[in-house]
Amino acid sequence: DTGVSQDPRHKITKRGQNVTFRCDPISEHNRLYWYRQTLGQGPEFLTYFQNEAQLEKSRLLSDRFSAERPKGSFSTLEIQRTEQGDSAMYLCASSPTSSGNTIYFGEGSWLTVV
Amino acid sequence: SQKIEQNSEALNIQEGKTATLTCNYTNYSPAYLQWYRQDPGRGPVFLLLIRENEKEKRKERLKVTFDTTLKQSLFHITASQPADSATYLCALGEDGGATNKLIFGTGTLLAVQP
Numbered sequence: 356d357t358g359v360s361q362d363p364r365h366k367i368t369k370r371g372q373n374v375t376f377r378c379d380p381i382s383e384h385n386r387l388y389w390y391r392q393t394l395g396q397g398p399e400f401l402t403y404f405q406n407e408a409q410l411e412k413s414r415l416l417s418d419r420f421s422a423e424r425p426k427g428s429f430s431t432l433e434i435q436r437t438e439q440g441d442s443a444m445y446l447c448a449s450s451p452t453s454s455g456n457t458i459y460f461g462e463g464s465w466l467t468v469v
Numbered sequence: 470s471q472k473i474e475q476n477s478e479a480l481n482i483q484e485g486k487t488a489t490l491t492c493n494y495t496n497y498s499p500a501y502l503q504w505y506r507q508d509p510g511r512g513p514v515f516l517l518l519i520r521e522n523e524k525e526k527r528k529e530r531l532k533v534t535f536d537t538t539l540k541q542s543l544f545h546i547t548a549s550q551p552a553d554s555a556t557y558l559c560a561l562g563e564d565g566g567a568t569n570k571l572i573f574g575t576g577t578l579l580a581v582q583p
Contacts, residue, residue: 359512386569397473397558397573398513411568446512450569456501456562458569460512 357382359461361447367467368437375433376464380449387430388458389422390446391415398446404430405452437468471496473574475559481580482549490544490577492559499561502535502542503571507556516557517544549581 360379368374380387385406390398401420403411406427416422419437424430434441444463450456472495482488492502501520505513519526519535519542526533532545546553556578560571 388570390573395575397560397575398571400570400572403568403570405568411570448512456518456569457503457515458571459515460505462512463510465510 359447359449359459361445361461361464363464364462365465365467367469370439370468371436373433373435374437374466375431376445376447376466378430378432378447378449378461380428380430380447381459384449384451384459385427386450386452386458387424388448388450389430389432390448390460392444392446392463393442401432401445434466437466439468442466442468471572473497473559473561473572475557475574476577479578479580481582484550484581484583486549488546488549488553488579488581490557490559490579492542492544492574494540494561494574497540497561497563497572499537499563501562502533503560503562504531504533504542504544505558505560505573507558507576509556513558546579549579551581551583554579554581 387404389401392398404424419435422432446463448458448460450458474493503518504516507513517533530547534543556576558576560573
């Protein structure tokens with residue numbers, strides 16, 4: 356089974372450092388999403404790609420955050436100059452265009468900023 | 470303001486009983502609503518989707534209802550088992566599938582006691 360794969364699963368970084376997360380969606384899924392989830396909350400939408408085009412970005416995605424999907428396959432989410440408030444689980448999800456609205460999540464990448 | 474509210478307290482039930490979880494929303498017009506299961510430290514797993522023109526959906530021991538007049542969805546697990554213990558998230562989709570972007574509630578923690 357080739358579900359949505361995220362790497363790394365856990366990252367501890369010092370405040371001010373840059374971090375990058377990678378997401379490999381289910382193959383042939385042309386839609387890819389990034390969400391953020393903090394303890395006790397539901398996932399919050401960050402951004403969405405259709406193939407390589409980033410079509411929507413949330414206001415939550417500050418200038419320190421950048422996401423790419425250069426060839427329409429895997430995606431990266433980079434956080435520059437991390438802050439303690441960035442500590443969260445970063446979830447990637449994917450779906451085919453004709454999924455009937457279902458999206459499939461990866462296991463998430465936990466970020467702890469110390 | 471826009472809100473999605475789920476049972477604020479954890480739900481504790483006895484094995485074999487039916488668990489009923491609620492999802493109420495304010496100032497949204499969802500085209501569909503989904504329920505996900507999330508285990509600690511894991512990504513959400515899709516369970517059921519119900520569209521605005523559907524009243525009820527079933528899948529094995531799961532049942533979802535959707536009342537757009539009351540702005541409420543109910544999620545039932547019949548013959549509950551300790552293995553059903555998890556956090557259950559409801560999520561709204563407003564755009565009818567153009568992006569499949571979801572807006573999540575905060576989740577309800579279900580604990581099924583043996």
